[in-house]
Amino acid sequence: MPGLKRKDILGLREMSTEEIDLILDTADTLKDIVTRPIKKLPTLRGKGFVTLFYENSTRTSKSFELAGKYLSADVTSIALATSSVQKGETLLDTARNLEIMGPDAIVMRHPVGGACNFLAKNVRCSVINAGDGMHEHPTQGLLDMLTIRQKKGRLKGLKVAIIGDIFHSRVARSNIFGLTKYGADVWVAGPSTLLPPGFEELGIHVTNRVEEALEGADVVNVLRLQLERQEKALFPSVAEYHKFWGVGPDRLKLAKADALLMHPGPMNRGVEISTYVADGDQSVILEQVTNGVAVRMAILYLLLGGGDAA
Amino acid sequence: MSMLITGGRLLDPAQGLDRYADILVDGGKIVAIGEGLKGDQVVDAHGKVVAPGFIDIHVHLRVPGQEYKEDMRTGTAAAVRGGFVGVVCMPNTNPVIDNVPLVAHVRQLAAEQGLCKVWPTGAITKGSKGEQLAEIGEMKDAGIVAITDDGRPVENAETMRQAMIYAKQFGLAIMDHCEDKQLAGGGAMHYGKVSALLGLKGMPSASEELHVARDILLSLETGAHVHIQHVSSKRSIELIRWGRSLGANVTVEATPHHFTLTDQAVMEMDYATTTKMNPPLRAEEDRLAILDALRDGLIDVIATDHAPHHLDEKNVEYQYASFGITGLETAVGLAISRLVKAGVVTLERLIELMSTRPAQLVGVPVPTLVEGAEADITILDLDKTWTVRAEEMASKSKNSPFIGWELTGAPYATVVSGKLRMLEMNVL
Numbered sequence: 001m002p003g004l005k006r007k008d009i010l011g012l013r014e015m016s017t018e019e020i021d022l023i024l025d026t027a028d029t030l031k032d033i034v035t036r037p038i039k040k041l042p043t044l045r046g047k048g049f050v051t052l053f054y055e056n057s058t059r060t061s062k063s064f065e066l067a068g069k070y071l072s073a074d075v076t077s078i079a080l081a082t083s084s085v086q087k088g089e090t091l092l093d094t095a096r097n098l099e100i101m102g103p104d105a106i107v108m109r110h111p112v113g114g115a116c117n118f119l120a121k122n123v124r125c126s127v128i129n130a131g132d133g134m135h136e137h138p139t140q141g142l143l144d145m146l147t148i149r150q151k152k153g154r155l156k157g158l159k160v161a162i163i164g165d166i167f168h169s170r171v172a173r174s175n176i177f178g179l180t181k182y183g184a185d186v187w188v189a190g191p192s193t194l195l196p197p198g199f200e201e202l203g204i205h206v207t208n209r210v211e212e213a214l215e216g217a218d219v220v221n222v223l224r225l226q227l228e229r230q231e232k233a234l235f236p237s238v239a240e241y242h243k244f245w246g247v248g249p250d251r252l253k254l255a256k257a258d259a260l261l262m263h264p265g266p267m268n269r270g271v272e273i274s275t276y277v278a279d280g281d282q283s284v285i286l287e288q289v290t291n292g293v294a295v296r297m298a299i300l301y302l303l304l305g306g307g308d309a310a
Numbered sequence: 311m312s313m314l315i316t317g318g319r320l321l322d323p324a325q326g327l328d329r330y331a332d333i334l335v336d337g338g339k340i341v342a343i344g345e346g347l348k349g350d351q352v353v354d355a356h357g358k359v360v361a362p363g364f365i366d367i368h369v370h371l372r373v374p375g376q377e378y379k380e381d382m383r384t385g386t387a388a389a390v391r392g393g394f395v396g397v398v399c400m401p402n403t404n405p406v407i408d409n410v411p412l413v414a415h416v417r418q419l420a421a422e423q424g425l426c427k428v429w430p431t432g433a434i435t436k437g438s439k440g441e442q443l444a445e446i447g448e449m450k451d452a453g454i455v456a457i458t459d460d461g462r463p464v465e466n467a468e469t470m471r472q473a474m475i476y477a478k479q480f481g482l483a484i485m486d487h488c489e490d491k492q493l494a495g496g497g498a499m500h501y502g503k504v505s506a507l508l509g510l511k512g513m514p515s516a517s518e519e520l521h522v523a524r525d526i527l528l529s530l531e532t533g534a535h536v537h538i539q540h541v542s543s544k545r546s547i548e549l550i551r552w553g554r555s556l557g558a559n560v561t562v563e564a565t566p567h568h569f570t571l572t573d574q575a576v577m578e579m580d581y582a583t584t585t586k587m588n589p590p591l592r593a594e595e596d597r598l599a600i601l602d603a604l605r606d607g608l609i610d611v612i613a614t615d616h617a618p619h620h621l622d623e624k625n626v627e628y629q630y631a632s633f634g635i636t637g638l639e640t641a642v643g644l645a646i647s648r649l650v651k652a653g654v655v656t657l658e659r660l661i662e663l664m665s666t667r668p669a670q671l672v673g674v675p676v677p678t679l680v681e682g683a684e685a686d687i688t689i690l691d692l693d694k695t696w697t698v699r700a701e702e703m704a705s706k707s708k709n710s711p712f713i714g715w716e717l718t719g720a721p722y723a724t725v726v727s728g729k730l731r732m733l734e735m736n737v738l
Contacts, residue, residue: 013507090622090626091626091627092625092626110627112510112627112628112629112630113508113509113510113581113628113629114508114509114510114580114581114627114628114629115627115628117580117581118581118626118627118628121580132509133509133510133629134509134510134511135508135509135510136509167506170509173507173509196503196506197501197502197503197506197512198502198503198504198506198507199503199506201503
């Protein structure tokens with residue numbers, strides 16, 4: 001099986017459908033490891049990577065760690081609280097010090113856009129973006145696409161509604177960049193203050209009417225609302241947000257009867273999503289999490305080039 | 311020792327001069343213009359254009375206090391290498407140049423170490439904090455040519471109004487960095503589709519335009535001369551056009567980077583921090599509006615906003631990088647390539663934009679090619695094709711987005727007060 005002919009995974013905007021297909025196909029193959037009694041393949045034995053998280057994360061950091069461990073890679077995790085960032089060391093110095101210890105990749109989450117691009121230009125090892133500011137979260141985009149592909153058998157022509165704070169969301173961007181490459185009919189909806197400028201030019205529909213986006217949708221992907229945005233006057237109250245843009249049973253009925261309900265987590269129940277739909281029949285939210293491990297296994301395998309295929 | 315500039319095309323549009331002749335320089339002055347002259351040191355200007363000396367009215371020399379970015383010697387070396395005989399330096403140093411001893415210090419350093427003329431500006435407000443007026447009259451007596459809180463705006467409109475009234479009586483222009491800080495919102499680049507794609511915080515054009523409009527209104531009210539620094543947006547230009555039509559005493563400068571690049575560069579250069587400056591590179595329609603305003607004469611001056619920064623301040627995440635790029639050593643090449651060769655402005659107009667008007671704007675002697683005038687001369691090689699190289703730059707800092715660019719047109723020689731300070735882009 002061929003690997004990825006690239007050093008880094010920085011975002012989906014720059015990736016080809018061939019590369020994405022390869023990752024998703026590989027993830028499909030590797031996914032059942034998660035449910036096996038013996039969750040261990042020797043594929044990445046002797047390989048190692050570091051997760052370097054400058055922002056809090058439970059799901060993504062543990063997903064990368066488990067993905068690495070299932071493939072027998074050596075994983076070291078550094079979180080903000082235990083890193084030297086508080087001593088004022090630059091990202092470059094931290095990364096160079098980590099790199100010299102020999103990992104094959106650095107998986108980084110960082111609060112500002114482009115930080116992974118910057119890192120990738122300055123280290124020889126692979127850099128995997130685990131979310132950089134408002135820019136991209138490629139593994140989330142890929143696991144969302146994998147989930148849709150598994151359930152719907154395709155991406156092309158599906159109406160995908162992404163609801164919430166699109167402006168500040170790296171999840172939205174990676175989904176938009178990835179899905180549009182496959183010809184999905186992408187709609188984004190949220191309050192006008194949380195919609196990015198110029199995104200119509202990407203060939204997607206941008207609206208502040210959530211009903212319009214949900215109408216006849218095959219997939220409904222509800223984003224987490226960052227509650228601190230309220231302090232910056234981007235929306236007046238959680239109650240008003242929920243009234244106009246929250247997704248509950250009534251609104252979900254606007255979508256197709258077999259529409260998938262997705263959320264990248266962590267959820268604010270009763271704000272952007274109602275418990276009744278989050279835990280309802282159409283929800284694939286927990287499967288997204290399993291697929292997250294599968295996608296990250298695939299990327300680690302394809303990037304770190306561990307010997308024979310699984 | 312006399313110097314003879316031979317065989318060049320002398321071009322001085324302010325006096326309608328366009329002829330081939332030699333220039334004899336002695337004792338710091340132009341002593342003769344004609345044919346068959348003799349001098350000790352010969353500068354061969356055959357095939358070159360001999361123009362009145364270029365002046366950059368927006369330069370950060372970083373002295374005092376930030377000599378790790380630039381110092382008097384390296385900053386003025388960059389100036390003469392770029393073809394400039396004089397620079398107007400900004401007061402946002404450490405400490406801020408807001409009093410007589412600091413103005414005197416800069417002038418003394420310039421006299422001791424400077425390779426070109428240096429005219430300081432003083433702060434509008436003490437510490438450029440936007441509160442109390444600095445000792446503007448005292449600083450004028452000490453030699454400042456304008457006042458500015460450049461690097462930051464004067465946020466309080468009433469403070470600006472009083473500053474205008476006060477500065478006017480001393481005949482000083484107020485140079486303003488127009489920016490509404492709340493609207494700019496901690497942005498790192500222009501607010502628009504590109505910032506949205508890159509996930510970077512954006513500064514909307516209105517953050518500049520609001521202050522441009524305010525300054526024009528205050529200038530109309532006070533009659534003071536307000537100079538809009540580094541104009542970056544289409545609507546700012548429309549506002550200035552409107553202000554002029556009402557008789558506002560408003561002048562404006564444009565930088566080479568704003569007439570050359572757009573926010574696309576941030577994406578194309580993959581978050582290179584040499585694309586980060588304030589005001590930011592804006593959209594193509596803004597760049598085209600600046601070109602139009604250069605073409606139709608609205609823009610008075612090309613200035614570089616030469617802003618050297620240490621590698622440590624630029625080799626970081628985009629959001630955390632310092633604003634600003636160096637400009638002195640690429641300005642002439644970009645202006646000839648992008649404006650003259652592209653047919654946006656004539657060479658005559660470029661000389662007005664980079665020599666005559668800058669001098670008039672800050673009230674310093676206007677360089678000119680006449681017998682008896684001070685020998686401040688810029689010689690241009692319009693046909694030289696060259697590559698911008700970091701290792702050849704005279705500035706202490708190399709934070710330029712144009713490194714690696716091939717340009718056509720270059721400064722060939724710089725003569726400051728009769729001394730040859732640069733020849734073929736080598737600082738002497």
